Amino acid sequence: MIDIALNLIVVLVTIGVVMVTVLLHVAYLTYFERKILGWMQDRMGPMEVGYHGLLQPIADGLKLFFKEDIVPAQANKIIFTLAPILVLVPALIGFAVIPFGRDSIHIFGLTFRPYVTDINIGILYILAFASIGAYGVLWGGWASNNKYSLLGGLRSAAQVISYELSLGLAIVGVLLMAGSLSLVKITEAQGGGLLHWFILPQFVAFVIYLISAIAETNRLPFDLPEAESELVAGFFTEYSGMRFAFFFLAEYANMILVSCIATILFLGGWHAPFEALGFIPPVLWFVVKVYFFLFFYIWIRGTLPRLRYDQLMMFGWKVMIPLALANILVTSAVLYFVRV
Amino acid sequence: MTTVLFSYFAGVIVLMAVLVVASRKPVNSALSLLVMFFHVAGLFVLLNAEFIAAVQIIVYAGAILVLYLFVVMLLNLRAEESYHKQYLVGLVVGLAILIEAVLILSRSGFADRALPAAAPAPDVLSGNTEGIGRALYTTYLFPFEVASLILLVAMIGAIILAKKGMFGKEEKRSLR
Numbered sequence: 001m002i003d004i005a006l007n008l009i010v011v012l013v014t015i016g017v018v019m020v021t022v023l024l025h026v027a028y029l030t031y032f033e034r035k036i037l038g039w040m041q042d043r044m045g046p047m048e049v050g051y052h053g054l055l056q057p058i059a060d061g062l063k064l065f066f067k068e069d070i071v072p073a074q075a076n077k078i079i080f081t082l083a084p085i086l087v088l089v090p091a092l093i094g095f096a097v098i099p100f101g102r103d104s105i106h107i108f109g110l111t112f113r114p115y116v117t118d119i120n121i122g123i124l125y126i127l128a129f130a131s132i133g134a135y136g137v138l139w140g141g142w143a144s145n146n147k148y149s150l151l152g153g154l155r156s157a158a159q160v161i162s163y164e165l166s167l168g169l170a171i172v173g174v175l176l177m178a179g180s181l182s183l184v185k186i187t188e189a190q191g192g193g194l195l196h197w198f199i200l201p202q203f204v205a206f207v208i209y210l211i212s213a214i215a216e217t218n219r220l221p222f223d224l225p226e227a228e229s230e231l232v233a234g235f236f237t238e239y240s241g242m243r244f245a246f247f248f249l250a251e252y253a254n255m256i257l258v259s260c261i262a263t264i265l266f267l268g269g270w271h272a273p274f275e276a277l278g279f280i281p282p283v284l285w286f287v288v289k290v291y292f293f294l295f296f297y298i299w300i301r302g303t304l305p306r307l308r309y310d311q312l313m314m315f316g317w318k319v320m321i322p323l324a325l326a327n328i329l330v331t332s333a334v335l336y337f338v339r340v
Numbered sequence: 341m342t343t344v345l346f347s348y349f350a351g352v353i354v355l356m357a358v359l360v361v362a363s364r365k366p367v368n369s370a371l372s373l374l375v376m377f378f379h380v381a382g383l384f385v386l387l388n389a390e391f392i393a394a395v396q397i398i399v400y401a402g403a404i405l406v407l408y409l410f411v412v413m414l415l416n417l418r419a420e421e422s423y424h425k426q427y428l429v430g431l432v433v434g435l436a437i438l439i440e441a442v443l444i445l446s447r448s449g450f451a452d453r454a455l456p457a458a459a460p461a462p463d464v465l466s467g468n469t470e471g472i473g474r475a476l477y478t479t480y481l482f483p484f485e486v487a488s489l490i491l492l493v494a495m496i497g498a499i500i501l502a503k504k505g506m507f508g509k510e511e512k513r514s515l516r
Binding site for chain 2: 076079119120121124125127128129131132134135138139142150153154157158160161164168181
């Protein structure tokens with residue numbers, strides 16, 4: 001009985017630490033993005049609140065918290081309320097299987113592992129919940145009873161379905177090489193320095209994954225569901241206050257999640273690039289790699305213009321998916337002959 | 341514990357399945373169906389089939405239901421249009437099926453026999469993904485390949501339907 005209680009405490013504490021850390025990073029990612037965009041566009045970014053605007057995310061959060069919560073008169077209230085939750089929960093729940101580091105921490109005889117759980121279908125679990133996120137967007141757009149919102153929601157659904165395919169197919173190459181669906185085992189399969197990372201043999205898959213991940217998270221240049229200039233912010237036009245904040249948090253949490261997955265699948269997770277640099281804690285390596293991807297995201301946003309809708313679909317179905325399939329074919333053929 | 345969880349999942353599945361056909365708004369039906377898919381996945385987890393549980397959500401909830409919802413929202417079906425006064429026919433057919441089900445269940449001796457034990461938990465190290473792969477490519481290789489052929493036929497059929505008028509005479513006629 002005491003064992004069960006202690007286990008429960010360990011699990012709950014791990015979940016708490018992971019959630020708080022992720023939400024803090026989500027809040028400061030907005031700051032990070034505004035600062036980098038400001039730097040790229042030769043302006044200062046947020047400067048007013050705190051030293052160099054460091055307290056800006058907290059001010060933003062408080063503002064959203066105190067805003068009036070408006071539900072449109074013609075909206076479907078239940079689904080309108082449900083949609084933001086349905087977007088945020090899948091975005092956060094994926095972090096349960098991410099291994100953030102190597103070493104477990106021992107306090108008072110309890111072992112705290114660097115991940116919430118290691119299930120044998122880790123990557124499929126994340127993909128399954130990622131596909132649920134599309135429902136929140138679709139329903140949010142529909143329940144608002146606004147044609148721009150509906151169009152935004154429909155666009156998002158079409159985009160997510162299309163790019164989910166190439167995302168999943170890009171991952172298959174890595175899975176073939178690692179021989180496991182567990183993210184912990186995939187990380188462990190890449191030990192031993194830079195040359196063992198899957199980015200080298202799976203470079204095509206890496207590029208496909210990066211592009212599909214940007215499309216999956218509805219970020220520029222694939223942000224057609226919320227295109228300000230044509231759809232007035234798309235599916236969340238009618239949302240305000242905390243409900244709006246939920247959509248916002250989900251978008252940034254998803255960015256961090258796909259960056260974490262990219263780090264684990266292609267950049268060796270918490271492994272150091274050279275054995276000599278092993279003295280730096282693995283968690284730090286993980287964070288550095290994740291921030292590299294996040295920077296890349298913002299860099300892309302600051303550089304590329306938005307795609308047109310037909311270009312997006314054409315690119316997804318006629319370029320990405322055939323490339324990903326070819327990658328699987330080549331990878332499995334090579335692996336077959338190498339391992340026989 | 342397993343029995344409690346099973347009862348919960350089974351109960352919600354039945355309730356949601358009824359709601360799918362009973363609710364007046366198509367969008368609410370889709371919502372019920374989504375909840376049902378999740379609980380079916382829960383049943384698979386209870387049976388130590390995590391791989392099938394994940395695939396269940398990815399395929400049914402992630403792809404098929406989104407397409408349904410897409411159509412429902414695009415066509416903007418109204419509540420009245422979805423029912424066509426078929427209560428009488430439905431009642432007769434439903435009764436017939438119910439009687440058949442009761443007959444089959446009462447004669448099969450299903451109730452007397454002890455339930456087969458749940459599949460033994462697969463080796464944690466190898467996982468059940470490998471098990472499914474091995475079964476598909478050895479014991480069930482032929483049915484697996486037949487299924488993929490059928491899916492290929494369906495794909496080609498869909499393309500032909502969608503591109504109607506782009507091959508042969510019809511196109512020329514439409515051009516004139």
